[in-house]
Amino acid sequence: MRPALLDLVGRMTDDDLPAYVYDLPGLREHADAIRAALPDRVELLYAAKANSDPRILKTLAGHVDGFEVASGGELSHVRGLVPDAPIAFGGPGKTQQELTCALAAAVERLHVESEHELRLVTALLGDRSVDVLLRVNLPVDLGQVALAMGGHPSPFGMDPAQLDRCLELIAADPRIRLRGLHLHLASGLDARAQLALVDTILAWAGDWAQERRVALAEVNVGGGMGVDYARPHKLFDWSAFGAGLRRILARHPHLALRIEPGRSVSAYCGWYVTQVLDIKCSRGQSFAVLRGGTHHLRTPAAKQHDQPFEVIPDDVWLRPWARPEARAEPVTLVGQLCTPKDVLARNVPVERLRVGDRVAFAMAGAYAWNISHHAFLMHPRPTFHHVDEADAPTTGAYARQPS
Numbered sequence: 001m002r003p004a005l006l007d008l009v010g011r012m013t014d015d016d017l018p019a020y021v022y023d024l025p026g027l028r029e030h031a032d033a034i035r036a037a038l039p040d041r042v043e044l045l046y047a048a049k050a051n052s053d054p055r056i057l058k059t060l061a062g063h064v065d066g067f068e069v070a071s072g073g074e075l076s077h078v079r080g081l082v083p084d085a086p087i088a089f090g091g092p093g094k095t096q097q098e099l100t101c102a103l104a105a106a107v108e109r110l111h112v113e114s115e116h117e118l119r120l121v122t123a124l125l126g127d128r129s130v131d132v133l134l135r136v137n138l139p140v141d142l143g144q145v146a147l148a149m150g151g152h153p154s155p156f157g158m159d160p161a162q163l164d165r166c167l168e169l170i171a172a173d174p175r176i177r178l179r180g181l182h183l184h185l186a187s188g189l190d191a192r193a194q195l196a197l198v199d200t201i202l203a204w205a206g207d208w209a210q211e212r213r214v215a216l217a218e219v220n221v222g223g224g225m226g227v228d229y230a231r232p233h234k235l236f237d238w239s240a241f242g243a244g245l246r247r248i249l250a251r252h253p254h255l256a257l258r259i260e261p262g263r264s265v266s267a268y269c270g271w272y273v274t275q276v277l278d279i280k281c282s283r284g285q286s287f288a289v290l291r292g293g294t295h296h297l298r299t300p301a302a303k304q305h306d307q308p309f310e311v312i313p314d315d316v317w318l319r320p321w322a323r324p325e326a327r328a329e330p331v332t333l334v335g336q337l338c339t340p341k342d343v344l345a346r347n348v349p350v351e352r353l354r355v356g357d358r359v360a361f362a363m364a365g366a367y368a369w370n371i372s373h374h375a376f377l378m379h380p381r382p383t384f385h386h387v388d389e390a391d392a393p394t395t396g397a398y399a400r401q402p403s
């Protein structure tokens with residue numbers, strides 16, 4: 001944890017915990033490093049679904065080329081916060097109301113998921129026009145991946161054979177400009193696997209466009225750049241990815257490429273900080289019970305991993321009895337929920353962990369708070385804090401809301 005964050009955590013009272021702490025300078029630096037590694041012909045969109053915290057979005061606005069949103073809620077949220085940022089609107093099952101909003105908001109790109117959705121767009125367009133990408137589910141073997149959204153039968157996008165009907169509809173409607181194709185097939189790929197996938201996608205897209213006589217201007221290959229929760233310091237290799245993209249793009253001289261990562265952009269800037277409430281030994285195994293739990297940070301339960309953490313010792317102990325502790329042994333860190341699934345990290349060796357010590361879970365800046373089941377058991381919500389060099393650390397950017 002960087003000193004400015006530790007300093008902020010040191011000034012928090014126990015009642016401020018659990019807390020989400022976001023490192024905005026760290027986020028900015030990371031986004032700049034990603035941008036710098038990519039060829040100019042690649043546009044970087046941030047997938048807002050990974051974390052739509054307002055200050056995260058505002059911080060990223062000057063450092064990415066735009067945002068990918070996947071619901072009417074995300075669309076109005078992002079538009080309201082960063083009105084000038086280009087927006088790509090994707091996702092399955094868009095309602096008529098969402099499409100109407102997207103057309104009224106003149107989103108830069110609409111990712112069309114099916115023939116029916118395209119027909120709905122034509123019915124709603126009126127005298128407007130729209131730039132679309134058709135989302136394709138390419139039958140490729142993705143191997144072992146964290147999350148496969150395509151490559152096999154799936155509700156995301158269209159089978160290649162279904163594109164032809166869309167091409168006919170587009171040819172008959174001058175209000176719809178086909179800019180290219182969108183493919184988000186998997187999440188959790190390393191740079192090598194991503195490059196192999198991009199290569200396959202672009203080769204297929206080039207052949208498809210030639211056969212169908214489509215002027216293919218761009219391909220959006222989605223997100224899915226992997227992060228490694230077991231090795232928090234091993235980042236997705238953006239330099240190798242950028243260099244590989246340069247080589248691949250040399251074979252597609254007229255194509256613009258877009259990517260829309262979420263997790264690999266914002267995961268590292270977030271920390272979930274909490275405190276040990278109790279330590280106990282059950283049948284030879286040590287458990288630390290923490291304030292909060294997976295109803296605030298569902299990521300380890302959803303992905304079945306150990307969330308990496310740092311212990312922040314607190315030497316103050318005012319109780320008249322011996323302080324419960326675990327020493328040089330594996331400990332399972334659990335939350336306050338009445339379910340055995342409320343596990344943040346399992347059997348992780350610790351040097352020393354005592355009741356009252358604080359624990360900061362790393363990599364909590366993506367698919368963390370916003371995918372958690374906050375209402376379960378009605379515990380208090382965490383407080384939210386942002387550290388920025390531009391201003392003094394702010395606390396309670398969202399005040400704690402009643403649960």
Ligand SMILES: Cc1ncc(COP(=O)(O)O)c(C=O)c1O
Binds near residue numbers: 047050188262263
């Ligand atoms: C269409 C689309 N684009 C981008 C993303 C972002 O993926 P990631 O956060 O793994 O980079 C997702 C995630 O589900 C997605 O569905």
